[in-house]
Amino acid sequence: MNFIYLGAAATLVGVPAGLAMTDANSQNVMTVSLAFFLAGLVLAARRWPRTVLIISVLTVAAWRSAALVGAGWVWPATAAAVLTVLAGHVRTAVLTSAVVLTYGLSWDYATTQHSTDWVFAHLGGETLWVSAALAVAIAWRNNQGWQELQLGRRRAEERVEIARDLHDVVSHTLAVVGVHLNVALDAFDDDPDEARASLRLAQQVRGRAMNDLKSLVGVLREGELPSLAGLERLCDQVRAAGLPVTLNEFGDAVEVPAPVATAVFRVVQEALTNTVRHAGATRATVTVRYAPDGVLVDVRDDGRGADQVTDGHGIAGMRERVAALGGALTAGPGGQGFVVCASIPLTNP
Template sequence: MTMPRSLPWVAAALTLVGVPAGLAVTGGNLQDVMTATIGVWLAMLMLVVRRWPLTVLIVSVLTVVAWRSSDLIGSGWAWPATAAFAALALAGRLRTAVVAGALTLWYGLAWDAFVEQYDSDRVLGQLGGEALWLAAVLAAASAYRSTRRWQDAVAARLEQSLHEQELQALRRRAEERVGIARDLHDVVSHTLAVVGVHLNVALDAFDEEPEEARDALRLAQDVRGRAMSDLKSLVDVLREGNRIETPAAGLEGLAGLTDQVRAAGIEVTVTELGERAEVPAPVATAVYRVVQEALTNTVRHARATRVTVTLDYTPASVTVEVTDDGAGEATGTQGHGIMGMRERVAALGGALTAGPGPAGGFTVRAMLPVAA
């Protein structure tokens, strides 16, 4: 998992406000200029934390230690660098962050106890509070990272499942085309050959044996009728079979999709209006694919906690809407996923829109006419 792109700016803003506020609350604001300076400096360091998280933590901790040891601030050994500790944990180096925090607090304990010679209650109270704060921050960062990694894994499985289903569908279509070509060859070649033979017999016997000519023409007509029935069956396969999908790629597969997303820690609500049984197979398949791709984008890009899937069945159309409460990023719209959804919906005569919702989050909405 990579750190979010917005993390440096959020961390810088929180540090810029939080460090002066924390020093004021804890009585560590000895000089306004020095308090403002350390706040600005630590905030500036956070702007490069995505690239050098460990370096930022080391420089931040050394800055706080230097300011505190020089009596430029009167409280805090580790907590002013809270954002740097959290960023390192988000980068997957939790153990390093814990070690750095322990060393920092150990140095603070030695300084307060032996250099400043504060009483033990003050030393243990301040450092104990910092230790608890740091532990809570690192635990929260680690939990968030684990959740995002799990969601990324679920998104990857969804994408792999979609890819495998597409490959299987392509294989089945190729097999169908080979079978149809073979059937067409058999039907057309055989029919033309038999009809040609009977027409030749009828032509030869037309003057001398008219009854035999009639029998030959009658047989040719019978063969032609059977061939027309066979060709009609093949045309039906071409019209309907070219959209054959894997069994899971239908409305009955939506429950499995939502279960996978719920397993990623996202609350999923599915609302169905109307009669599902009246939806034809091609439209049901398209609805399934729209929901699948939208949920994949939600898990991977949206940083959402809740997503709502609404299916509205009417005699004339099916409308599917997937809305999450995430950051409203349009990352998914730039790739092939939403483009593929739009093409699939358009092939059935429908329309698809995707973008940030009016109340935040991201919304994918598709309308597919049932008649198409």
């Protein structure tokens, strides 16, 4: 809408000024009347851009042919042509301008007393003006289209990130709750107190998961991201499930960008979830090293390390998340258990 008003104002001011400079015999009443008529048409360009353009150029051509104005074939309708391009009708704007300029060249050549050089000079200048205006409009529209494509790509990436985060939160919670439920089931007959305690812990983990999901909704609504301060609470959840976890952090995490912090948190979460669900481990160690140029994450356990690693959704998601930040992730047997190692630069190359 702002372009409509800007085009109308430019027409209202520019047409009389332009005709005064290019036509020494211009009549003020005619030029002002033409300016008001073309400006009024521009106001309707938002709904009928092509119709406004055609009526505008036909009006200018009629006034020019009738000698009501002594200069201009297309340029008084520049605003209508530009708005037509911005509305997506590039071909209409270009072809209409070309046809009218060709007609104007023929008319001036056949009816005026000026020399051929004068005719070509005036029409050439007008052609350059209209071509430049259309070129700028096309470039601006293409740039807007590119930005929309980029916005669509970012939204698609955000949806992938949301899917990963939901998978991480839900799978981690189900894994921990599953451990507690298994303990409660085994102890239900022999040790009711232990069964109740396990069910109580499962309920607590469920409550924490609900908070995590609320935080994820906060990410969607406010753009907030998980904090590295949550690593200790994450490890506490796994410890409550019966797996001792040691968290070692070295360096300063203050300068870690939010996307890297999110990736570190999710890598640790997914690795510990896999350990609880599949490894049969008795302990796990999480090491995070913060350096000026990147973050190194190392999660290892003493469980069963598979000889061949198959990328499930979890490992593939970790690898894609890290790769998107310019880093690399490896996952496989190491020493007496399974090792997940990720290196993430602080600046995306």
